[in-house]
Amino acid sequence: MLRACRKVCITISCCRNGSFNRVIGCAWGVFDKDGKKDVYGTLNNITPEVLKSAYTELKDGVSVSLNWPIGAIKTPGFGRKGLVHKVMSFIDSPLAAHGYDDEVEFNTQW
Numbered sequence: 001m002l003r004a005c006r007k008v009c010i011t012i013s014c015c016r017n018g019s020f021n022r023v024i025g026c027a028w029g030v031f032d033k034d035g036k037k038d039v040y041g042t043l044n045n046i047t048p049e050v051l052k053s054a055y056t057e058l059k060d061g062v063s064v065s066l067n068w069p070i071g072a073i074k075t076p077g078f079g080r081k082g083l084v085h086k087v088m089s090f091i092d093s094p095l096a097a098h099g100y101d102d103e104v105e106f107n108t109q110w
Helices: 041-045 048-055
Strands: 084-089 100-105
Touching: none
Parallel strands: none
Antiparallel strands: 084 100
């Protein structure tokens, strides 16, 4: 079975005397090796052997997509704010250039 590392950083680093202190219980740097920064984290645990082992647990062969569109919820519950997507033109800005920029606001507690 695939199991992900469950260490989560739940506090914020404090700056004392111009240097950042490592937070106890934080996963930053857990997969760094020999002074080299790791960018894959727990993805390092998905080896061919782990995939073969996970394959043995399949029963029905059904897959489920977790890729839900960000604007799928038209009416968020509990009075929460919905998705706001603004497209702004640079023509009417101090840049006076041809181009657009996006600004997105959304509630992570949908």
